[in-house]
Amino acid sequence: MQVEKDQDVVPFRNRVKEFAVKIKMGLVNQTKLITAASELVRNMLKYANGGEIEIEIISRGRDNGVKLTFKDKGPGILDIKLAMQDGYSTGKSLGLGLPGAKRLVSEFDIKSILGQGTTITVIKWANG
Amino acid sequence: MDRIPILRMGHFLLVTIQVDLYDRLALNLEADLVQMVSKTSAQGVLIDISAVSIVDSFMGRIIGNIASMCKIMDAHTVVVGMQPAVAITLIELGLPLKGVYTALDVQKGMNLLTSMIGSQGEDEDEEEDDFDS
Structure with a gap:
């Protein structure tokens, strides 16, 4: 799913919700996943003018989960460790997006190459 | 352009957010509300977010x-009706909404606003007002 402007955020969140409902994720976990997704998509719009997001359902044993892959071709992140710290932001925001999103999901992976872009993968298990 | 309606009720302004806010809408609401507070010299603002299922850091801000x-602008703000899942998510996200008054529902929020405005007029002889009574 392609995301390019502010108005794409709400439809994207609704898509994530559909997937979460499909695997019978609980309401709290759904809310956490969608909020994390919302933070990440916002980062993507703000720093990289949008990008591409893949939503898929994965399973591990008897547990199902939603996996989101955010790919952008933005400027990349200079210091990932620093970007993952609470309260650090190069923009004018609160600096909660990345660390906050990480706390809300089960698994979080970030790869960034300066000048080429950033890929963030998150997984939220239905029961985790 | 879409706007969230702001209702006037006595000294208060009432805002019920019924849709998922996208950024533009939220920013409009922010600007509209401050304008309305100035225009109507409202003393309190009540924001009902019971229909909002997602509050991310942007919305929180x-x-x-x-x-x-x-x-x-000399008006108090009370946010009411937050869903439990939203509260859990906000705290885990690291956004405790400091400085924002909250109440469980519209009625309690109204009581809170009324008591805040009431206590303004009197001398501050009590340090803590019991808002729930």
Whole structure:
């Protein structure tokens, strides 16, 4: 799913919700996943003018989960460790997006190459 | 352009957010509310978010901004009706909404606003007001 402007955020969140409902994720976990997704998509719009997001359902044993892959071709992140710290932001925001999103999901992976872009993968298990 | 309606009720302004806010809408609401506070010299603002299922850091910041802006415009802000899942998510996200008054429902929020405005007129002889009574 392609995301390019502010108005794409709400439809994207609704898509994530559909997937979460499909695997019978609980309401709290759904809310956490969608909020994390919302933070990440916002980062993507703000720093990289949008990008591409893949939503898929994965399973591990008897547990199902939603996996989101955010790919952008933005400027990349200079210091990932620093970007993952609470309260650090190069923009004018609160600096909660990345660390906050990480706390809300089960698994979080970030790869960034300066000048080429950033890929963030998150997984939220239905029961985790 | 879409706007969130702001209702006037006596000294208060009432905002019920019934749709998922996208950024533009939230920013409009912020600007509209401050304008309305100034125009109607409202003393309190009640924001009902019971229909909002997602509050991310941006929305949280808007809510915080509204409260701070209204405060320097001499109006109190109370946010009511937050869903439990939203509260859990906000705290885990690291956004405790400091400085924003909250109440469980519209009725309690109204009581809170009324008592805040009531206590303003009197001399501050009590340090803590019991808002729940």
